[in-house]
Amino acid sequence: MSACLDIRGLSAVLPNGQRVLRSVSLSVQPGEVRALVGESGAGKTMIGKAVLGVLPKSVRVVEGEMLIEGEDLGRLDAKARRTLIGARTALIPQDPLTALNPSRRIASQMTDRLVRILGWSGERADKRIRQLLDEVQIRDPERVLKSYPHELSGGMRQRVLIAAAFAAEPRLIVADEPTTALDVTVQKQILRLIAQLQRDHGTAILFVTHDLGVVAKVSQKVSVLYAGKVVEEAETAQLFAAPQHGYTRALIAATPRYTDPYASLKPVDESVLAGLTAEIAAADKEWRPSHG
Amino acid sequence: MAEPLFSVRGLKVALPDMTRKPLIGRAPLAEILKGLDFDLPKGSVTGIVGESGSGKSTLGRALVRLLEPSAGSISFEGRDISHLSEAELRPLRRDLQMIFQDPMSSLNPRHTIFSIIAAPLRQNGLGDRLKERVAEALQRVGLPQSFASRYRHELSGGQRQRVGIARALALAPKFVLADEIVSGLDVSTQAQILTLLEKLAAEMGLTVAFISHDLSVIRRLCQQVIVMREGRIVEASATDALFDNPQETYTRDLLAAIPLPEIDADWLRPKPPA
Amino acid sequence: MDEARIARRGLSPRLWLAGGWLLLALLAAIFAPLVAPQDPLAQDLMLERLPPFWLDGAEPGYWLGTDSLGRDLLSRLIFGGRIAFIVAFAAATSACLIGSALGLIAGYFGGWADRIISRVVDVWMAFPPVLFAILLVAVLGTGLSSVILAIAIIDWTRFCRVIRAGAMSQARMDYVESARIAGYGRIGIMLREVLPNVLPSVLALLSLEMGIAVIVEAILSFVNLSISTDDPTWGSIIAEGRLSIHQAWWVLVFPLITLILTVLSFSQFGEALKARFDPVLR
Numbered sequence: 001m002s003a004c005l006d007i008r009g010l011s012a013v014l015p016n017g018q019r020v021l022r023s024v025s026l027s028v029q030p031g032e033v034r035a036l037v038g039e040s041g042a043g044k045t046m047i048g049k050a051v052l053g054v055l056p057k058s059v060r061v062v063e064g065e066m067l068i069e070g071e072d073l074g075r076l077d078a079k080a081r082r083t084l085i086g087a088r089t090a091l092i093p094q095d096p097l098t099a100l101n102p103s104r105r106i107a108s109q110m111t112d113r114l115v116r117i118l119g120w121s122g123e124r125a126d127k128r129i130r131q132l133l134d135e136v137q138i139r140d141p142e143r144v145l146k147s148y149p150h151e152l153s154g155g156m157r158q159r160v161l162i163a164a165a166f167a168a169e170p171r172l173i174v175a176d177e178p179t180t181a182l183d184v185t186v187q188k189q190i191l192r193l194i195a196q197l198q199r200d201h202g203t204a205i206l207f208v209t210h211d212l213g214v215v216a217k218v219s220q221k222v223s224v225l226y227a228g229k230v231v232e233e234a235e236t237a238q239l240f241a242a243p244q245h246g247y248t249r250a251l252i253a254a255t256p257r258y259t260d261p262y263a264s265l266k267p268v269d270e271s272v273l274a275g276l277t278a279e280i281a282a283a284d285k286e287w288r289p290s291h292g
Numbered sequence: 293m294a295e296p297l298f299s300v301r302g303l304k305v306a307l308p309d310m311t312r313k314p315l316i317g318r319a320p321l322a323e324i325l326k327g328l329d330f331d332l333p334k335g336s337v338t339g340i341v342g343e344s345g346s347g348k349s350t351l352g353r354a355l356v357r358l359l360e361p362s363a364g365s366i367s368f369e370g371r372d373i374s375h376l377s378e379a380e381l382r383p384l385r386r387d388l389q390m391i392f393q394d395p396m397s398s399l400n401p402r403h404t405i406f407s408i409i410a411a412p413l414r415q416n417g418l419g420d421r422l423k424e425r426v427a428e429a430l431q432r433v434g435l436p437q438s439f440a441s442r443y444r445h446e447l448s449g450g451q452r453q454r455v456g457i458a459r460a461l462a463l464a465p466k467f468v469l470a471d472e473i474v475s476g477l478d479v480s481t482q483a484q485i486l487t488l489l490e491k492l493a494a495e496m497g498l499t500v501a502f503i504s505h506d507l508s509v510i511r512r513l514c515q516q517v518i519v520m521r522e523g524r525i526v527e528a529s530a531t532d533a534l535f536d537n538p539q540e541t542y543t544r545d546l547l548a549a550i551p552l553p554e555i556d557a558d559w560l561r562p563k564p565p566a
Numbered sequence: 567m568d569e570a571r572i573a574r575r576g577l578s579p580r581l582w583l584a585g586g587w588l589l590l591a592l593l594a595a596i597f598a599p600l601v602a603p604q605d606p607l608a609q610d611l612m613l614e615r616l617p618p619f620w621l622d623g624a625e626p627g628y629w630l631g632t633d634s635l636g637r638d639l640l641s642r643l644i645f646g647g648r649i650a651f652i653v654a655f656a657a658a659t660s661a662c663l664i665g666s667a668l669g670l671i672a673g674y675f676g677g678w679a680d681r682i683i684s685r686v687v688d689v690w691m692a693f694p695p696v697l698f699a700i701l702l703v704a705v706l707g708t709g710l711s712s713v714i715l716a717i718a719i720i721d722w723t724r725f726c727r728v729i730r731a732g733a734m735s736q737a738r739m740d741y742v743e744s745a746r747i748a749g750y751g752r753i754g755i756m757l758r759e760v761l762p763n764v765l766p767s768v769l770a771l772l773s774l775e776m777g778i779a780v781i782v783e784a785i786l787s788f789v790n791l792s793i794s795t796d797d798p799t800w801g802s803i804i805a806e807g808r809l810s811i812h813q814a815w816w817v818l819v820f821p822l823i824t825l826i827l828t829v830l831s832f833s834q835f836g837e838a839l840k841a842r843f844d845p846v847l848r
Contacts, residue, residue: 039478039479039480040449040478154344183343183344183505184343184505184506184546184549184550185343185545185546185549186343187549187551188548188549188551191551191560192560192562195560196562210478210479211551212479212553213550213551213552213553214551215553216551216552216553216554216555216556217551217556217559217560218560236555237555240553240554240555241555250480251479251480252553254479254480254482254483255479255553256479256482256483256506256508256509256512257508257552257553257554258507258508258510258511258512258535258547258550258552259552261508261511261512262512264508264512265482265483265486265487265508265509265512266483267480267483267484267487268480268483268484273480356747358743358746358747378746378751378752379751382749382751385746385747385748385749386749388747389747390743390744390747392740392743392744393740394740397739397740397741398739398740398741398743398744399741400739400741400759400762400763401763402762402763403762411745411748411750411758412747412748412749415748415749415750416748416749459744459748460747
């Protein structure tokens with residue numbers, strides 16, 4: 001069986017020639033959750049955007065391939081690519097407020113995608129979203145559907161967006177820091193919901209996050225990113241049991257743990273970062289894009 | 293028990309609720325803090341933890357008197373400061389300093405780092421030996437002297453927060469409010485800033501109110517913790533007692549909701565119905 | 567560290583072109599008696615409607631030709647520039663000072679001050695500006711100072727609105743709270759923290775307003791409501807040129823080109839200045 005998502009040697013540059021993705025390779029198998037973890041500027045959101053075909057105009061992909069269920073996106077024309085991405089993937093965004101149009105009711109925003117992109121009838125779409133709202137444990141769907149986004153709490157909005165993401169039965173969901181804006185108790189509920197729906201629907205998830213704690217709880221596989229480069233990839237359990245790369249070890253040691261306050265929150269050793277930066281600079285010097 | 297620096301009794305703060313403001317006229321007041329009683333012991337770090345809407349930031353702003361209480365009292369070194377005017381507060385400002393959450397927005401883009409750190413010194417009668425004092429402040433937070441002539445956009449997030457700390461500590465204040473000072477930073481930077489504050493607080497014998505939504509961070513830094521929810525104190529106790537033996541369900545829920553960076557297959561299982 | 571600073575520090579061609587034209591026109595206006603080839607008021611019916619230098623029948627020394635009274639067009643434009651620049655600087659600066667001060671107060675202090683100032687601005691902006699100007703000059707009487715006063719009275723609202731909005735967003739910044747913590751009073755904060763951040767917008771608007779003042783002055787001269795009819799102004803030259811458009815198109819076209827170039831340069835210069843001073847903001 002082919003991978004749900006397969007990225008091979010993806011590199012991207014800014015107009016000034018600076019590389020923002022450095023030969024990134026990663027795959028997500030059907031039904032699996034892969035975490036993509038890194039600090040700000042690591043390029044994790046960029047990869048998510050590349051998968052969804054919504055990279056900013058200034059970012060140019062200069063090499064590499066991206067396959068969704070075995071189909072090479074590079075070989076499709078723009079329209080076919082959009083259709084394929086639209087039918088097989090979905091996004092759970094970071095900020096549930098800006099992801100929803102403030103002047104439209106929830107109902108029309110949720111059915112929109114099903115009707116417009118998948119060509120469902122309004123009735124079928126309506127039935128489907130009610131079913132999903134039930135799955136994300138929204139008790140009063142009537143009220144929620146009639147609401148405007150600002151009338152719902154942050155957690156409620158994120159539930160709506162999760163329901164919308166799963167509604168079209170995508171094969172792959174990109175979850176871009178879906179709980180970063182939420183309080184910790186709400187975060188736990190939302191993570192639980194995502195895990196529940198992910199198991200029930202057998203959806204693969206590319207889970208973008210900066211929080212190693214979240215990585216440990218939600219993912220089976222993980223790729224650690226630094227400056228647009230995958231520095232380590234492993235089974236999640238393996239990564240925490242025996243991190244291979246110095247940067248991964250430093251990141252784990254820096255993450256706070258209230259159970260062990262003095263073994264955590266260790267400042268990252270400057271030499272680790274310096275070594276990594278030098279390594280990347282050296283590789284950049286050698287690097288020539290293979291095409292494009 | 294050490295003598296308290298702050299003594300807060302029956303503190304209430306009400307702010308205009310702009311979401312309910314009528315088209316004409318004033319916005320109705322919403323009570324954010326609903327009667328708080330606590331002491332901040334001298335020379336120690338107190339964590340104030342809560343989720344959004346708990347009122348923790350409002351509490352912080354009332355302590356440094358950016359906000360005026362609507363009821364109750366705030367005593368600082370035995371003196372009631374809850375209704376002092378801006379002019380009466382000015383001599384106290386030197387001792388009531390603050391480090392902000394967003395170092396970007398708390399540094400004026402038009403001023404050099406030197407000018408930013410020098411401002412509180414100038415305003416509080418420490419304008420002599422300005423160069424020396426700023427240099428000292430920079431050194432204290434581990435920034436090179438050359439940074440004095442830079443602007444905020446030339447600094448990384450962690451460096452900006454160091455400037456924020458340098459500005460607050462330049463006056464050697466008695467009290468520092470640290471409002472979510474690491475929540476916008478990457479984990480690697482966060483650890484650096486926290487260990488810096490930990491070190492400086494100990495060295496300078498500071499009394500710190502450390503506001504955070506993150507209990508993990510609080511355990512490391514604070515000697516006692518106040519847990520807040522919806523404008524009230526849920527639980528307040530010494531740090532180890534709170535973490536080892538939380539009394540309130542809400543505190544236990546908060547702790548259980550923190551995703552620790554370790555594998556735990558049961559964490560995501562739905563709670564068994566109570 | 568990846569917050570790459572947007573480098574716009576270099577001098578853009580826009581700044582050079584606009585600034586160059588303004589400097590040229592300004593110097594010509596200041597030294598008009600020295601650079602003007604002829605006396606702008608000297609009439610000579612033997613020389614009426616001479617074409618510009620590249621056409622048949624042109625006379626040397628009359629580079630852009632002459633009008634229907636035989637007056638040298640280039641010299642008239644240069645002397646007209648004096649009025650244009652005096653009005654531009656005086657009117658725009660006055661409007662800027664009034665408007666910025668009120669805008670800063672309204673935006674930063676808020677409350678009653680803001681309510682009163684904003685209402686006045688709303689009422690002010692309901693008047694059609696050109697009609698308002700004509701009305702004012704009719705009341706104040708013609709003359710240079712009336713024109714300047716009229717423009718300042720009408721256009722301060724432009725500054726007030728922009729500065730108010732800028733000051734309001736500045737007032738929400740943490741560095742304003744931080745200045746309170748440092749012990750600054752309200753006026754101190756306004757001058758130290760708020761003003762420097764709205765200054766680039768003020769400068770850009772000031773330059774734009776200079777262009778607008780030039781246009782308003784031209785309109786007022788065009789309808790003969792500016793200064794005494796003897797001194798040439800761009801507006802009065804255009805008004806005269808309109809009458810002889812079929813016999814001597816240049817009398818209309820050159821002052822129009824001068825006016826357009828100047829107004830455009832003012833607005834572009836302002837924008838370029840703002841871009842040059844703004845990139846520290848992110």
